[in-house]
Amino acid sequence: MNSGPGQSVKWLQRALGLKKVDGLVGPQTLAAVNAVDDHDALIAKIIALRDAFLRALKGWKKFGKGWTSRIKQVLAIGQAWARGSVGPEVVYDAAGARKAYASDAKAAPSAAIADAATGGGLVTGGTVLTTLQSA
Template identity: 55%
Template structure:
């Protein structure tokens, strides 16, 4: 654990974040060096500094670097108690906080620690678990795995996924090097890695409404076996009818059965996808 961790981590985070951005698919909106307009406005209000609009020339503002680092330290580093985290682990959690918010980053740390309570609050139990964890190299990898699963679940993955994946891989490599006492790689600029990744970009789980309608009343306990048995029972009374009537009735019954089976298949898929999405976003 070191108070110098912020100074070592900051150049890497700034390299990932890039300069000015205002991508229409980025929930962060107008951003400069990872500081969104919303975060900057809040900092200005709290500090008594006049608000300004972030732009490509923000880096030329007098005192910008000091303001930026002050925001980073208070908003992200201190929020995840970076000074209390082991080398390497501090970087993995800090970078995740910058990209997805402190609460989300702490959740990933808690899940990596396999804590029973995952609430995004860095309290006594979380700190004790960190201090008791003997393999910081493995902890960095586990945090990054949780983070990547979350990113892959977002609907903006198609747009920013390549940059995010490279960023997480770089964070893991550097974090594990620091956890092992090595120097690690130099800060790396990664195109498209600075887009904010928040739960508001998560897709809606697939609906089962259509499947439930296809299955019909009582379909909550329907299975493939019960559908087949229902078809048999429905066809049986028409065994003595004319061949044409039999063919027509059988065709209608089979068509209804196929719709029901399709509904069962879709409901299974939708519930499984929703469960995986909920797990990734937890």
Template identity: 50%
Template sequence: MRLDPMRENFRPALAAVLVHEGGYSNHPSDPGGPTMKGVIKRVYDDYRRAKGASVRDVRQITEAELQEIYRKRYWDLIQGDRLPAGIDYAVFDGAVNSGPAQATKWLQRALGIPADGVLGPATLAAMERAEDHDAVVAGIQARRLAMLKALRTWPVFGKGWGRRVEEVRRLALALATGSQDLPMPTATASGKAYASSAKAPPPKAIGDALASGGVVTTGIGVAVDGVTPLADKSATAAGLLVLLMVAGALVGVLGFVYREWAKARAAELLDALDLKAPELGGAGTPAEAVPA
């Protein structure tokens, strides 16, 4: 299987993708639901309705339907015919697993341009300027792995996803260099990986409760006010006052440390998911989270 730069590489790329996608699956933790050879039921239903046909079990998908869905809903959306060999396959495989917009963002980040999820003239121009295609492939796969690890479903599908990312990287690099010795994927590693399955950021309320002015520190402050008048009359009260003051200081420090940690963790999630701040934990699902 030799994919030459800027030529028709769809069918051989799809053959590699299908090794990872396997046959039929309906894992309870898979946000894609019932899936046949990587095509989820919702996508198959939309495709059938657009053709004026009745919906049916995704396991009944024909080879012709499979080819058309992968071509129009994935390959064409990531401009596969206009991407260099290896990079086309890496983006295509990511699009099948996580949606075309998300895979495009990985490419855009690897190229060092703004990641808007739309593979248009600006992205293609940046691709033409890129001289080190190996570095682009490596960048795409690094971004992909970071995003996968940021998903709630990583504990379920992570082992297979990690293997898939590495196998896609190896094959894409071989294709990019024109190697005749192609390390094809070896096993199924499915489970859709959408940004909508992202882990939630650490709760801000904990830091607020601990920090100065929070519920905990306010409570300690009230207790200090109550014990202070007694401190001069009782050694026990004086000792308790010291403990309360130390506790108040520690809680305040812990609140500050937690808030800084939570802020950094939220920033890491935003970066891994290629999202802007308002999109993380907000209402609704980002448009790029689920493939068309």
């Protein structure tokens, strides 16, 4: 979120309410993330913390509009990827779980060099075809 990966992990750890905020993703951070049922709410909390921090900076008057735009984009992307209260509804499609077989695949395209010998894609009698055939 514009502060590097270490700071991003710290925002996550703060939003999770962890006592140790060190910027490292370890067993405690992973366990806390896995215990969260609504990742959309977690993302919203991270964004709210980040927004409050940015508003307290001296540069807010000058850069606040851009910073707000950036964190809104991060919120939208995060919630699009997350599972929880905001993200898109997940619909199970049984056909998507069907096993694929090699026989279902289309034939590989020809490895011939532009099919020059057969005039593949070239106009018969055109100068390019005539030049290739004489070469």
